[in-house]
Amino acid sequence: MTIPTATYRIQFRNGMTFDRAASLVPYLKQLGISHLYASPIFTATAESTHGYDVTDANEIEPSIGGRAGFDRMVTALKNAGLGLILDIVPNHMAASLENAWWRDVIENGENSRYARHFDIDWSRRLTLPFLGDDFDTALENGEIQIKADPATGRPALAYYDALYPLTPDSWQGRESEILALHDRQQIAELHQQQPWRLMHWRDAAGELSYRRFFEITGLVGVRVEDETVFDDTHRLILELVHSGAVDGLRVDHVDGLADPQAYLMHLRQKAGEECYITVEKILGKDEHLPEDWPVSGTTGYEFMAALSDALVDGSKIGALRKIYNDVVDKPVNMTAELRAAKLLMVDKNFAGEFSTLLGIVCDIASREGLVQEENSLRQALRELLVAFPVYRTYGTAHGLSAADRALLHTVANTVKNSITAPDPAALEVILRILAGDDLSAEVLDQATRFRIRFQQLTGPLMAKSVEDTLFFRQHMALALNEVGAEPLPRAFSLGRFHNEMKTRLQRQPDALSGTTTHDTKRGEDARARLYTLSEAPEHWAACVSHWSEMNSSLVVTLDDGPAPKPSVVWMLYQALAGVWPATLQPGDSAGLAALEERFVTYVQKALREAKQRTNWTAVNDPYENAVLDYARHLLSPTNALFLQDFTASLRPFILAGLVNSLTQTVVKLAAPGVPDIYQGSETLDFSLIDPDNRREPDFAALERMLAGGKTPPDTSLPQWLNGQLNQHVIAALLHLRLARPALFRRGDYVPLSAHGSREDNLIAFARVNSSDALIVIAPRLVLNLAHQHPAEPLSDTTLALAAPLARRRYRNILSGEVTFLTDRITLTGPEEGVPIVLISE
Numbered sequence: 001m002t003i004p005t006a007t008y009r010i011q012f013r014n015g016m017t018f019d020r021a022a023s024l025v026p027y028l029k030q031l032g033i034s035h036l037y038a039s040p041i042f043t044a045t046a047e048s049t050h051g052y053d054v055t056d057a058n059e060i061e062p063s064i065g066g067r068a069g070f071d072r073m074v075t076a077l078k079n080a081g082l083g084l085i086l087d088i089v090p091n092h093m094a095a096s097l098e099n100a101w102w103r104d105v106i107e108n109g110e111n112s113r114y115a116r117h118f119d120i121d122w123s124r125r126l127t128l129p130f131l132g133d134d135f136d137t138a139l140e141n142g143e144i145q146i147k148a149d150p151a152t153g154r155p156a157l158a159y160y161d162a163l164y165p166l167t168p169d170s171w172q173g174r175e176s177e178i179l180a181l182h183d184r185q186q187i188a189e190l191h192q193q194q195p196w197r198l199m200h201w202r203d204a205a206g207e208l209s210y211r212r213f214f215e216i217t218g219l220v221g222v223r224v225e226d227e228t229v230f231d232d233t234h235r236l237i238l239e240l241v242h243s244g245a246v247d248g249l250r251v252d253h254v255d256g257l258a259d260p261q262a263y264l265m266h267l268r269q270k271a272g273e274e275c276y277i278t279v280e281k282i283l284g285k286d287e288h289l290p291e292d293w294p295v296s297g298t299t300g301y302e303f304m305a306a307l308s309d310a311l312v313d314g315s316k317i318g319a320l321r322k323i324y325n326d327v328v329d330k331p332v333n334m335t336a337e338l339r340a341a342k343l344l345m346v347d348k349n350f351a352g353e354f355s356t357l358l359g360i361v362c363d364i365a366s367r368e369g370l371v372q373e374e375n376s377l378r379q380a381l382r383e384l385l386v387a388f389p390v391y392r393t394y395g396t397a398h399g400l401s402a403a404d405r406a407l408l409h410t411v412a413n414t415v416k417n418s419i420t421a422p423d424p425a426a427l428e429v430i431l432r433i434l435a436g437d438d439l440s441a442e443v444l445d446q447a448t449r450f451r452i453r454f455q456q457l458t459g460p461l462m463a464k465s466v467e468d469t470l471f472f473r474q475h476m477a478l479a480l481n482e483v484g485a486e487p488l489p490r491a492f493s494l495g496r497f498h499n500e501m502k503t504r505l506q507r508q509p510d511a512l513s514g515t516t517t518h519d520t521k522r523g524e525d526a527r528a529r530l531y532t533l534s535e536a537p538e539h540w541a542a543c544v545s546h547w548s549e550m551n552s553s554l555v556v557t558l559d560d561g562p563a564p565k566p567s568v569v570w571m572l573y574q575a576l577a578g579v580w581p582a583t584l585q586p587g588d589s590a591g592l593a594a595l596e597e598r599f600v601t602y603v604q605k606a607l608r609e610a611k612q613r614t615n616w617t618a619v620n621d622p623y624e625n626a627v628l629d630y631a632r633h634l635l636s637p638t639n640a641l642f643l644q645d646f647t648a649s650l651r652p653f654i655l656a657g658l659v660n661s662l663t664q665t666v667v668k669l670a671a672p673g674v675p676d677i678y679q680g681s682e683t684l685d686f687s688l689i690d691p692d693n694r695r696e697p698d699f700a701a702l703e704r705m706l707a708g709g710k711t712p713p714d715t716s717l718p719q720w721l722n723g724q725l726n727q728h729v730i731a732a733l734l735h736l737r738l739a740r741p742a743l744f745r746r747g748d749y750v751p752l753s754a755h756g757s758r759e760d761n762l763i764a765f766a767r768v769n770s771s772d773a774l775i776v777i778a779p780r781l782v783l784n785l786a787h788q789h790p791a792e793p794l795s796d797t798t799l800a801l802a803a804p805l806a807r808r809r810y811r812n813i814l815s816g817e818v819t820f821l822t823d824r825i826t827l828t829g830p831e832e833g834v835p836i837v838l839i840s841e
Contacts, residue, residue, distance in 0.1 A: 297511020
């Protein structure tokens with residue numbers, strides 16, 4: 001198996017085609033990339049901007065070049081010696097009439113060849129939650145009619161432009177009669193004859209008859225645990241792997257599958273041992289990827305979370321937390337807040353999934369003579385789901401592994417000892433079913449179904465509670481509200497980071513190490529800048545207080561309180577600080593207008609994801625308009641005094657953030673794992689959550705910048721501000737990785753300790769194997785050092801070197817300077833604001 005030395009993620013669609021990607025190959029080669037990492041390329045819905053809503057897994061999307069364009073891109077990659085990794089989506093497909101399989105299921109119900117391809121509960125009619133109102137109202141309003149489908153000529157039930165095919169038994173032999181139907185009662189009766197029923201989209205949470213991806217009814221679960229379904233959905237994928245066109249696969253949302261381990265073993269068997277495979281998997285605190293999964297590792301969310309230990313000032317995070325408590329006028333109990341978010345998901349957003357689980361439990365309990373009051377079982381199931389600390393366990397028809405049993409035992413004890421503890425007997429019934437213990441043969445299939453459904457719910461429940469609710473409600477430090485981050489307060493320390501890297505080397509040295517993805521809440525450089533707020537919490541609080549006073553006239557008093565309220569005001573200034581372009585000046589009207597468009601979109605999404613005073617299903621227009629007007633005012637050229645004060649106050653955070661940006665880049669490229677560069681983030685990425693983070697970078701400008709780079713790199717302020725320094729450092733390190741892959745893949749990770757006046761302002765480590773040694777020394781916590789220029793001296797700080805690092809000749813890969821090191825490194829010069837990367841000669 002060829003392990004990538006570095007990947008470069010490209011988002012196809014939105015103008016990015018295979019031919020355009022092929023034209024970027026010389027740039028990627030010059031940058032030092034080993035593998036292009038492509039977003040989903042298979043045919044998706046017509047308006048798809050991301051490709052995860054696949055409609056045909058065995059066709060390459062025509063709009064981005066189809067198979068011919070794909071082959072041209074592969075040829076360009078191979079000619080340059082680059083590989084290709086594909087992002088595949090086994091968990092779901094589009095529940096769209098554009099999906100021929102789904103359409104066939106609608107038309108033929110359980111008789112469809114694809115009826116078991118999708119995860120559908122066939123004990124009832126297939127629900128289609130795509131109406132803007134209930135069926136009777138839509139019919140009464142004339143929105144539902146019978147029309148001939150122009151593609152087939154067959155009768156269909158038309159809802160605006162959507163044409164739902166009628167099952168043949170309901171019209172064959174009387175086609176003209178059906179097409180002539182206008183009577184609403186007769187149309188309603190015809191609708192009753194279908195194996196599906198149209199319903200209001202708002203009813204999906206409680207009545208959906210198919211498994212969906214999270215809360216997205218437009219994405220239906222796929223049963224890849226069935227070998228026929230696996231074969232049908234992976235035919236083209238495996239053809240591309242076996243032909244040599246594709247070198248690796250990234251498996252999207254592996255935790256959504258019925259049996260992730262079995263799927264991955266099947267995929268490995270079919271794809272072969274030479275295929276590099278990673279999985280999108282969020283690891284909880286102290287959780288590790290199962291050792292028996294035949295993959296190279298995860299896509300790297302845990303690496304991103306670990307970086308916060310290196311760049312957050314752990315000694316002051318408590319002060320920042322206290323200040324935020326004062327802002328919200330109460331101590332924030334994150335444990336209680338997390339519970340509240342999970343309860344919202346269980347009781348409302350996933351009410352249908354919860355009801356399905358409860359129904360199975362009640363049925364098994366009744367058949368096994370374990371009868372409990374339904375309400376007691378409901379409460380026990382609810383508490384168990386809410387208490388679950390990780391995405392899921394991995395039980396199968398054979399029950400739970402020893403590790404999963406231990407986890408379940410721990411969770412059960414938490415539930416039993418909580419102030420909301422349910423009836424112990426009811427809880428034991430559920431635990432017994434989950435574990436598969438002492439059940440009769442007659443209910444084993446039902447118990448397996450419950451176990452799988454339970455495991456497929458805990459993941460979405462965690463994700464939607466934490467990433468898409470809690471992280472939009474709690475704003476103490478937005479940089480910490482990231483995919484894969486821990487939702488509860490914790491300590492931050494450099495020692496913890498080093499321990500995480502040692503573990504990473506031991507457990508998944510070939511996993512991807514990402515710092516920005518298409519799913520992150522903000523770009524890596526926005527996050528790096530916002531880390532610096534932890535270094536000066538009192539100063540930041542004073543700035544926010546001053547700005548709040550300057551813009552207080554824009555706060556509107558509504559019946560349900562001020563808009564925006566203080567915690568949202570705190571969020572707005574922090575989010576604006578993160579996204580602010582490093583070179584944007586307060587008098588740049590065009591720049592302000594461009595930023596406003598992006599910022600307002602983010603703010604609206606943040607308000608709705610919080611699900612407090614507004615949400616996606618019940619929009620509170622007065623509240624949203626008030627907050628959005630406030631956000632617009634912040635970026636209005638007429639708000640000149642604020643903009644001038646904001647940019648002046650932000651400057652030290654910008655400079656310190658640039659140091660953090662370069663440090664996290666160097667650490668990512670030198671630490672265990674395969675560095676993944678998200679498109680455009682090789683310079684500076686201050687993007688916000690999607691769709692902002694999926695904007696295409698200016699590749700022509702990136703190519704010119706790389707071609708114009710100097711050796712040694714120019715460390716003057718303009719090169720920091722435009723990201724050229726980052727790009728140059730990335731190119732230098734990636735080419736070093738290409739030259740010495742064994743050192744970076746398996747070389748020992750050795751933390752180095754600094755001593756002196758700036759010992760707390762450095763992160764240092766080495767990578768060592770039998771022949772090579774690499775030393776990395778990078779600045780951290782420099783807010784009070786970076787005033788006019790990021791590169792400030794670190795003055796008379798030393799690092800001791802032991803064998804095998806000592807008494808060797810090293811070359812500085814950035815400056816080219818060669819030096820012989822004895823048993824220590826002494827830092828004295830002004831160049832130490834830039835990371836030092838030394839490779840043994």
